[in-house]
Amino acid sequence: MIEFKNVTKVYPNGTVGLKNINVKIEDGEFIVIVGLSGAGKSTFLRCINRLHDITEGEIFIDGKSITAASGKELREFRRNIGMIFQNFNLVTRSTVLRNVLSGRVGYHSTIRTLFGAFPKEDLELAMKALDRVNIKEKAYSRADELSGGQQQRVSIARALAQEAKIILADEPVASLDPITTIQVMEDLKKINREFHITTVVNLHHIDLTRKYAEHILGFRAGELVFDGPIEAATDEVFAEIYGRPIGKDEMIGEGEDYE
Structure with missing residues (x-):
């Protein structure tokens, strides 16, 4: 379980990223965070794995404070959290397999990973992860030879190879076309x-x-303004989250694009 207790994040320039957030995310949930650009969505996500440090409050993962963690303990927390970025965050000149194996870095010494000396078990795990997202045949291709959708699948495979217990995905489909988005x-x-x-x-x-979420968190100007099941997220609720009626910019397209 991930729990935020009275969490506030203020950036050095005075911008309030999060304001007194209290929320629980249960094990195994598929949570979608919504809100306008600048509402606090990415800040919330990046505070979970301490890419951003919070200003006040505390964040717990499985009952332990990641806020107070440092050194080895923080590395162990992060080893269990996979991160998927909008821009894929791959080493484009390296092979797909090498990118996926980077998810195993937290399990080995720096020297071993520097020379790419991953054990056979890691190689098998990485290949299984690529197979799971249907790009095993691209294992020895350079990452920059892949399409955007394939590169994002490499990112997902990396999180799988990492054996992450939590996956955080920050706008993972923002740069993809509608069909690839659905894939x-x-x-x-x-x-x-x-x-x-x-x-x-x-x-x-x-x-x-609406198609994928079980539960949504709605952010507006750094505040959590909705926390509930997708069934309760009416057009009126979304209008409250966005501060205006739903527009075409908030829709990926008509049904034929993603059915």
Whole structure:
């Protein structure tokens, strides 16, 4: 379980990223975070794994404070948290397999990983992860030879190879076309169900949110303004989250694009 207790994040320039957030995310949930750009979605996500340090409050993972963790303890926390970025965050000149194996770095010494001396078990794990997202045949291709959707699948495979208990996905489909968007979202949902991995995804599009979310968190100007099941997220609720009626910019497209 992930729990935020009275969490506030203020950036050095005085911008309030999060304001007194109290929320619980249960094990195995598929959570979607929604809100306008600048609402606090990415800040919330990045505070979970301490990419951003909070100003006040405390964050707990499985009952232990990641806020207070440092050194080896913090590394162990992060080893269990996979991160998927909008821009894929791959080493584009390296092979797909090498990128996936980077998810194993937290399990080995710096010297061993520096020279790419991963054990056979790690190689097998990485290949299984690539197979799970249907790009095993690209294992020895350079990452920059892949399409955007394939690169994002490499990111997902990396989190799988990491054996993460939590996957955080920060706008993972923002730069993808509608069809590829659905393929990536289907991969994330399937992995969540099959491996019971707690998955927290930032999305902009409301129709995507309704299709995949079990539970949503709505942010507006750094405040959590909605926390509930997707069934309760009416058009009126989304209008409150966004501060205006739902527009075309909040929809990925008509049904034929992603059915």
